[in-house]
Each structure stands twice: as C-alpha cells, then as structure tokens.
Amino acid sequence: MNKIISALCFSIVALSVVAQNNPSINQADTARQQRETDQVLREVGPGDSVPSLFSEEDADIGPQTVLRKKKPTWFRGTADAQIFYTDNMFFQDGNEQEAGLAVTTVEAALTTPPCITRFASYRAEVGYRHQFFNYFGSDDVLAVPGTILTRRFDAEDFDFDSSTAFAEIVAQTKHYQFRAGFDYTRLLGFEPLR
Numbered sequence: 001m002n003k004i005i006s007a008l009c010f011s012i013v014a015l016s017v018v019a020q021n022n023p024s025i026n027q028a029d030t031a032r033q034q035r036e037t038d039q040v041l042r043e044v045g046p047g048d049s050v051p052s053l054f055s056e057e058d059a060d061i062g063p064q065t066v067l068r069k070k071k072p073t074w075f076r077g078t079a080d081a082q083i084f085y086t087d088n089m090f091f092q093d094g095n096e097q098e099a100g101l102a103v104t105t106v107e108a109a110l111t112t113p114p115c116i117t118r119f120a121s122y123r124a125e126v127g128y129r130h131q132f133f134n135y136f137g138s139d140d141v142l143a144v145p146g147t148i149l150t151r152r153f154d155a156e157d158f159d160f161d162s163s164t165a166f167a168e169i170v171a172q173t174k175h176y177q178f179r180a181g182f183d184y185t186r187l188l189g190f191e192p193l194r
Contacts, residue, residue: 072113076125080105089135089155099155100137106130109166120171129164161188 050064057064082103089097109127135155168181 074110074112076107076109076111076127078105078107080107089158097155098137099135102132102134102136104132104134114172120173122169122171124167124169126167127165129162129166131162131164132159133161134159162186163188 048066050066052058052064082105084101084103085098086101087096087098089099107127107129109125111125112123114121114123135158137155162185164183164185166181166183168179171178
C-alpha cells in the first residue's frame with residue numbers, strides 16, 4: 001500500500017513539474033516580452049536610457065543609452081545572377097534542344113520607411129528591374145523542324161532582355177504579408193556589345 005501511495009505522490013509531483021515547464025507558456029511569455037521591448041524601442045530617442053534585457057545586465061555592463069537611431073533607407077538596389085540548364089529549349093515535342101541559360105538581374109527601387117500601426121507595418125516602393133536572358137551551350141539549333149523553312153541558329157540568337165517598371169504596397173502583420181502592385185514589362189531584343 002505504501003508503494004502505491006508513494007508512486008501516486010511521485011506521479012503527481014512529476015506532472016506538476018511538467019505543467020510548470022510548459023513550452024507554450026514560455027513561448028507566450030517570450031512573445032509578450034518581445035512586444036513590450038519593441039514598443040519601448042519605438043519610443044526611445046538619442047540620449048534616452050534603454051531598459052535592461054535581464055536583471056543582472058546593469059550590474060554586468062552598466063546602463064545603456066541610445067547614441068543615434070537608425071536612419072530609414074529610401075533606396076534599395078540589388079544585383080543577381082543565376083544559371084539554368086534545360087533539355088527542351090523550345091518546350092516542343094520532337095524538337096528537344098539542350099541549352100544553358102544565364103539570367104542576370106539588376107534592380108533599383110525607391111522605398112518608403114515602414115509606417116507602423118496597431119494592426120500592421122506598411123511600406124511602398126517604386127522601381128525599375130532589367131533582366132538579361134543569355135542562352136549558351138548549343139551551336140546548332142534547329143528552329144523549325146520538318147518544314148521547308150528549316151533553319152539552323154546558334155543558341156545565342158535567342159537572347160533577349162526584359163525591362164520592368166513596378167510599384168507596390170506591402171502590409172506586414174505578425175504572421176502574414178499582403179502585397180498589391182503593378183508591373184509593366186517590355187521584352188526587348190538582345191543587342192550584344194561588340
């Protein structure tokens with residue numbers, strides 16, 4: 001009987017310890033602390049004291065103050081290069097042609113700083129994107145198979161550029177991102193620099 005009572009007491013104690021270390025409660029507390037810290041940091045300016053993250057922080061490294069706020073960036077620029085391989089360049093049955101494709105992208109945009117509200121963070125951007133599509137790897141491409149107009153090309157003869165102007169508005173919530181935008185794209189023939 002004593003063994004049953006002691007086993008029952010042990011299991012009750014073990015369950016209470018597990019209930020105290022519930023990860024969802026810890027996660028909720030961490031999220032609450034992060035929201036409070038974000039709110040405080042939004043209101044802090046240069047020269048203001050920053051609240052400590054843990055109780056011993058002031059004793060370890062002393063009080064912290066803000067030297068300057070991060071300036072919002074109004075301009076964004078990116079460059080990207082990707083290389084692909086395809087075994088069917090024309091997407092046709094009976095005229096499968098292997099080729100490589102190099103896509104180079106250059107993009108510049110004017111962006112607004114985020115406007116933070118109670119429900120979401122909003123930002124807008126207007127920009128320009130230029131892409132270069134360069135085929136390579138096949139010197140003898142049969143473009144129109146089985147007709148009188150059968151002609152052979154180099155893969156490089158199919159190179160082209162695309163020019164895109166875009167504008168969009170982005171709303172970012174805690175778990176979701178919503179975008180509304182407009183793109184205007186022109187496809188251009190490729191003129192190599194020779």
